[in-house]
Amino acid sequence: MIPIIYTCTLNTAIDLFMDVDSLHPSVVNRTNTEDYQPNGKTINVSIMLKRLGVNNTALGFIGGFTGKYIESELQKLGIITDFTEIEGITRVNAFVRAGDQEFKLVNKGPEISLDKKTELINKINKIPKGSLIVVSGSFPRGITDDIYEEIANVSKQNELRLVLDISSKKLLNCLRYHPYLVKPNREELASFFGKNEITDDELLELGKEIIKMGAQRVLVSLGEEGSLYISESEVVRVTTPQGKVINTACAGDALLASFLGKIVLGETIEEALRFASATGAATAFSMGLADLEDVPGLMKSINVYHITQPIN
Template sequence: MIHTLTLNTAIDMNIFCDPLQPAAVNRTRQTEYCPNGKGVNVSLVLHHYQQPTHVMGIFGGFTGRYIVEELRKQHINVTPAWVAEPTRINIFINDGSDEYKLVNPGARIDDEGKEQILHHLQCVAPGDYLVISGSLPPGIESRFYSEILVLCQQKGCEVILDISHPVLRQLLEWRPLLIKPNDDELKEIFGLDVSSPRRVREAMQTLHQLGARNVLLTLGAQGLYFSNGAQLWFCSAPKIELVSSACAGDAALVHSSAIGLTQTIFPCPGAGQRHRR
């Protein structure tokens, strides 16, 4: 079973409009709402590919109920930790040429919310996977990640990390199965430059030395790299019309962890591997 944990869930409000004008009434052409939060996104993509998945996370108010109800309508198993404050709403505006992202910090979480999460995590079992993905909401400190990793290690559950918090460097000591940084996160958290294939290879080696067993590096429109410590693969990104960038990295994470990234890409010649299809 692939469990996902989203500590800072959200509703995505996607707005499509003409180019924005200041000090004017900007009318929209279309508005869409969807459940969000990086772990929630992972489960949605897993479900799309008919992979069994279980959503765990923190939800509150009418917005939290909306997310849980929408997931259950799709027959996705959800175990919510309920809190008093409403779950946040994030806004993505596409004006035909540019995308604007307005991301809220999220509801403040008290000790009861954290205790609910630790209680729900008791369900993980040997052979399971837990994808911890997304940001920390107000009220939860970074040491909570370590509590979760201790529990998973005791239960024999493999952990996949997709977090942008500086504590990621310390968490590599737990030897997670996979981490999924992007280029900005590598620079900010580890001080690593990935501006060329050679530097990507060097960065991957550093991450493996720090404890990461597998690394998926996403570069947006430039594609992605995957390393298992022995080989390095590269996959280019197709040129498409941007509707929304939300969930793109989460979809890549699903392919690497559940569907088999090495079946769809080929070793990177610039990283010292033979180019083959």
């Protein structure tokens, strides 16, 4: 039976993608293309899950006309929404591709009141037992990263399968609640343990440490180097296809969503990782989330390596 899936986006956004030949100060820079997309890391997860045929419900905060746009666009895709409406306007972020350079302009977002935070936590508290909930991205003004531990506690009490893709060091506090999966990138994993950079050996060592501290699974996204999956029973390294990178903003979200989607649809860990790597790459080669058309071809160039090192 496929579990009910919820996504929770604390800091939703509209992402505006633009392409220009070059970008110069103090003059009008006219774009060649523009594309508006509902965003926020777990908004991306919801969209990609739906493209895989996996139904899900989107939770989080929205406000103003931009928030209504996000809600409307998700509903058009057939995604159920149960957002918490707030005062203020959901943010708009801008991503500009100028030749071989990429500029990312990301706003903070509106302020969230304590009442609205409580309203969201109450919604999470009502999620049916056994469901999977994905929490990802930054937290808006008015909310501290303590909310991640609150959600982890509720998930543990209600027997929810919690997936965390967050950069806050509060992740370490959440591990005692035994999240189903955590998905850091290399830089985040290093930061959790007070390091600026880590070698491949340290990458594996720290990933294992996350497991020892309570996580059931770890999926480390490594950009053009692929990804690393760690559980108590296995360690798997996956390569990624090479190609022209257009936009990296959503690639990690696509990787996570496609991995989870394939797992809940009954695929093996190896096949889920292979598909996820191709989907992440296809997204990096696109203006926004990949439409999956190129994924089968990209999967052919992916290698999967099983690393036989037990977790002590």
